Amino acid sequence: MRITVIGCGYLGTTHAAAMAELGHEVLGLEKDPAKRALLADGRVPFYEPGLGELLARHVASGQLRFSESYAEAAAFGEIHFLCVGTPQQAAGLGADLAQVDGAIEGLAPHLDRPTLVVGKSTVPVGTAQRLSETLTELAPGGAEVLLAWNPEFLREGYAVEDTVHPDRIVLGVTDPRAETLLRGFYGPMIDAGTPVVVTDYATAELVKVAANAFLATKISFINAMAEVCEATDADVLDLADAIGYDVRIGRRFLNAGIGFGGGCLPKDIRAFVHRAGELGVEDAMTFLRHVDDVNLRMRERVVQVAQAMIAGPTAAGGEASLVGSRIAVWGAAFKPDSDDVRDSPALSVAGQLHLRGAEVVVYDPQASGTAQSAFPTLTYADSAVEACHGADLVLHLTEWREFREIGPADLDVVVRRRQIFDGRNCLDLDAWRAAGWTARAVGRR
């Protein structure tokens, strides 16, 4: 089919390239000229494993093109996928829908024949109904222009795999023609066994935020358990393994550490709480505020542990000075295999330590560039070992594979003090301790 993808960020670029891979002809709409030029040249403006090769291949074959013109998109596409961002409002907890509204208002006046617009962006419940009314009002094609809501569940770092092999396909529709068209479009995936849930707009919108809220809750649950483990000399890794064997609970997303970040989980749970308030069901969502609180507290706790490791225990409530100390931070991205530093716990911790007087040297295999733009006052090293020169403490804050391959022997003569803190619970603490290092981690003895 001939499709358009409106908004070429993580979601849009991946959807565009993956749908070209499935054999569709794709026109991507991107209003940022610099991004558009890169994409048209077959280059991805961010780091995502496997995506560059896919994009380059389909740009070269002509199956995937980019444009800025809504008129061209309307003339080209049988289905239009809406993939623009819905960030947190600058002054509030709700979602900023300016890009979604802008895209519908830009596209609708050109839709003069029967067509389908498919929303994939994460939006507050109720948005799809409102957008479908706007489409009917503004599109010359009127009621022949249909809207469906088809949320996306891809994870950064696995974006291509998640798009080509999704766990499920959710279709929020009000017209059977939309369902038929989308079942045809996703035919190869459905034939391969991907479950399909056909539902209404509101449920489809809620499925997405409910899924992210559940994942965030799982992470904050295990992080809250980590605090209890620390207070009782218990071990959160053993605890997570043991409860995770219960298939009703499951081990995934039970990794205690410095908490969740990124462009999705934090802003989605806040937007959900905000929307619940508008709908008069705020009390039902109060627990999500605690999920957010536990998550943010993890960052604060790491800062306190770092202070204690460098300056020793202080009187209750007192803050140890970090002036004159040097801290190596391994990782800046909000998670490995990404260069995304939006709401990154690692950078947030690095920034707070810097503000308290420490010299902080950050190394990330992919995110140093994006981190430098966001936090220019930190120092950036070219390698994990270089970051540790003269360090009083090494903080492992984003679990890139290469950090697990570094052992005490690599750093013994590099650091000033042999101290390491594992904020992601994946280093071998016993090995570091056996080599004479002080090694601590979240929720562990």
Ligand code: UGA
């Ligand atoms: C998340 C969801 O997992 C996707 O399903 C969803 O499509 C996406 O948001 C979105 O809304 O677009 P993503 O933001 O790429 O995907 O990242 P996750 O893999 O969910 O990780 C989020 C954060 O949680 C990271 O900072 C990660 O380090 C942290 N995390 C994850 C933990 O602290 N512990 C865990 O056990 C798992």
